[in-house]
Amino acid sequence: MAESGLAMWLSLLLLLLLPGPLPVAGMEDAAFPHLGESSQPPPRACPPRCSCPRVDTVDCDGLDLRVFPDNITRAAQHLSLQNNQLQELPYNELSRLSGLRTLNLHNNLISSEGLPDEAFESLTQLQHIYVAHNKLSVAPQFLPRSLRVADLAANQVMEIFPLTFGEKPALRSVYLHNNQLSNAGLPPDAFRGSEAVATLSLSNNRLSYLPPSLPPSLERLHLQNNLISKVPRGALSRQTQLRELYLQHNQLTDSGLDATTFSKLHSLEYLDLSHNQLTTVPAGLPRTLAILHLGRNRIRQVEAARLHGARGLRYLLLQHNQLGSSGLPAGVLRPLRGLHTLHLYGNGLDRVPLALPRRLRALVLPHNHVATLGARDLAATPGLMELNLAYNRLTSARVHHRAFRRLRALRSLDLAGNQLTRLPMGLPTGLHTLRLQRNQLRMLEPEPLTGLDQLQELSLAHNRLRVGDIGPGTWHELQALQVRHRLVSHTIPRAPPSPCLHCHIPNILVSWS
Template identity: 50%
Template sequence: MDTGRRGQSPLWWPLLFLLSLSSQLLSQAPLYDEEEMPALPPSPADPRGMCPAQCDCPTSEAVECGGVDLTAFPSNLSNSIQHLSLQNNRLEEIPYDELSKLTQLKTLNLHNNRLSSAGLPDEALLYLGNLQYIYLASNRLTIAPRILPRALRIVDMAANTLEEIFPLTFGEKPHLKSVYLHDNKLQSSGLPDSLFNGSDSVSTLILSNNLLSVAPRYLPLGLNRLHLQNNQISWIPKETFSQQLQLRELYLQNNRLTDPGLEPSTFSKLRSLEYLDLSMNNLTHIPVGLPANIVILHLGKNRISSVSEAGVSGIRNLEYLLLQNNVLTADSIHHEAFGKLRKLHTLHIYNNHLEHVPSSLPRRVRSLMMLNNRISELRFNDLVTTYYLNELNLSYNRLRSSGIHRLAFRKLRRLEHLDLSGNFLTVVPQGLPSGLKVLRLHGNRIDKLAEEALSGLGSLTELYLGENRLQGAGITPGSWKEVPVLQLLDLSGNQLTQVPPNLPESLEYLHIRDNLISSIPAEAFAATPNLRGLFMRSNKLVTLGISDKAFRNLKHLQVVDMTGNPEAISIHLPALQHTATEPTGEATDSFTHEDASRLETNETI
């Protein structure tokens, strides 16, 4: 259950969503676009006498036998059928004489059977001159059919054990649009140079999760999307991308590419390229000659040690630059590295070796991720040029309160999300932007909240102060009046002995688990009538210490977590939808920005 309002979604979330969509092809058969799945023609139903047993015949031209546990190919099929679905069965072979007579067939779906290459007769396929769609994914093919029909538009042979493709498997197919070959055992020696001769209309080619050591040469001229991730590619021949003027998406992550494996002109001709993923390789420098139209450039998890003035400055359409998990220092980033990139709004340079904020930051950056570095101070002018910044993540660095200049944030009038978790702060930093909505200070050493600690933060809706050193005496009751619209407050993992008094009336979600609270008096929540979620697990609570009147006015309360206390505690309210009183699994805490950052850092997207 959602336990807290998030406010405006962080800017990295659409990017994570985009990256997660592209990674589906690493382990799954592709999801076809509607135009790739042929629609059944409207026509009268076939008489049941002409329909094979266990099958369904929705029209006179279509036979549906998917998932009916067939072990043998249907023997009484009409020669006039155009669509035959036999997916999710146990077929081991297709009889030559049965298949070859289906000369009108346009769609043949044999996905997820037990077909071997010997069980699929090449010669029979030659008779299927009208065949446009063939689905052979998730079988046991070791070699591809030598010749496929010329009329083909879609071929799916993913998730087999293919080791070899022949020149006419995909060659001489002028109408071929999409080829899916991921999750096989293809090596570069198993792909002929003439693989796509006469098939320049292919726009989607998926070769991820194979054993290729060299990128394929002589790719189709009409290629729009190419997946080569999760191979063993160490070299890209200069002719590979010499004529692919329509290529928009290129995935090369998780290979063995090094700087010598890329020619200076490797990518320079790809004038339509918008997405390039070179993450998880062995690059030490940003490749030269990258096209100007790239929108997303992913270079994470390499060994890149510097960003020169010319490194990315020619990519004028660049919006997302991902440089996380490299070995960059602040001084190795040229002071004009991003100066010409007027569209660059998202920069990820986390998990590097930055000792301070780089002197070069994109002027229009809106999302800046610098977590997990070695930054120990925020100086007067470090953030002075980033007027458009909306989200700043400096968590898990080496920041101390004395190292943050009180005017360091003075120009960040658009900043809404600030993460300073996991540092060495002892107080809430001064001079934070007045428009801030989410402030994360989790995992620091803050031991007090003075009355003016939250001064000027009138727009704050979420405040995370968990895992600090706060005690009841260290929180000045008047400090909460500075945050009149606060909706979520996390004080978990501190040393509180009571529910803090005078909390904001606007508060909806209160996290105070893992403290030392032993009682809840009648007036504990008198100031917070709008509470919807209360999380007090793992405190010192006993039944006798809880007043029956404490929850009397909480008419909106929906979630209460009291697990992990010395006694099982039951709270009864008419409006209550869920009360956790015994350990039943993980707490229903909010999915936090830290969770998302951790997911991104671990590349599970």
């Protein structure tokens, strides 16, 4: 007992003689707060000029770094090195950071030579990797099994390996757009064992046909801006969850598709086939399809049988094709009962298509050859809210005074760029926008504008109106008018405007040129 008591006193005496507290981890300040200089924890290590807002986050964004920082804390889970000048990743430094979950290397100068095959081998918890906008010519051979998002876009990648994206059960999104991938560089088992991939972007590459063996879990597939001329039979037979398919700006022809190409896509809602070389509407379209974009093809005629399966279609875009007078036979679109918007501009149609779906809300027909608008041409679409007939060949003599009689829901009417010499009669009283610029209007009278008390925008620029051509009371009922684009243009007034010319012009200023 005496010896133990003596030992205790010797320990206390030693404590009093030491210059500071003993280095007992976690107990210095708690046991002897009066001996420590501060009660705050010591500052965390952070690479020079970087920001470390949390113990698990290191942000070295945009510092012009040329060398990978060598003092990153092992506790880091989120590391950003984007917007620097890095050319290589040292394996020794990366291997220390086994807890990383996010690694952002976007916009550097990293080449495949500067990226060792085993670079990411120890990052067993990595979920998000961003290596877009670098100099990679081949993809990393091995990426962690834990990966959820992989972004290798905007590199020079020509080859993918089986374990780059294969055997990744948690992988959801892969971005490979803006590379140099051909079909030879994409192995058939590239996604084997990765059954959760929902988004795959392969746009802006050099693919000549749709890759086989794509993940069946896909929901969004981007293949635009390639060289695709063919979709092999069965290539999309397993993608029953696919909702969006982008194939625009390719070289697809009718022979590159068949009746089964899209028939198994039971969840497809958006299909973009614009900017190809199709001459007909593809067959086998699924019932779930809501948006079909076929603009900028070579379609001459729409066949009813081709649209039979797509009865849920709401938006049909057929602009800039070769549809002539017989391109849309009467009633060919009538089965599309839910059709909301029909885009037909830039074709050769000489009249408004007859027997359109009754629920149509927007008909966009500029830059065609429409020369006549009969009394019943628009009678089948009483719910129409937007009608665009700009830059056609309409004359006042061939626009029936009852052409717009049933369009009580119409809010926007565009008749710009035609050959009208007077305002059309029977305009719907609910109009908010009326565009008549670039016609041959020679007079404005009150009668055609009667009842348009909701009209907010009226465009009359580039006509042949002069000051004396505007009848008294023309503006009287246009109490809601807010925008009027250059009422009189490219003319010289016959006489100075009278003091009363501005009477009854609400909320606008008359301009002259």
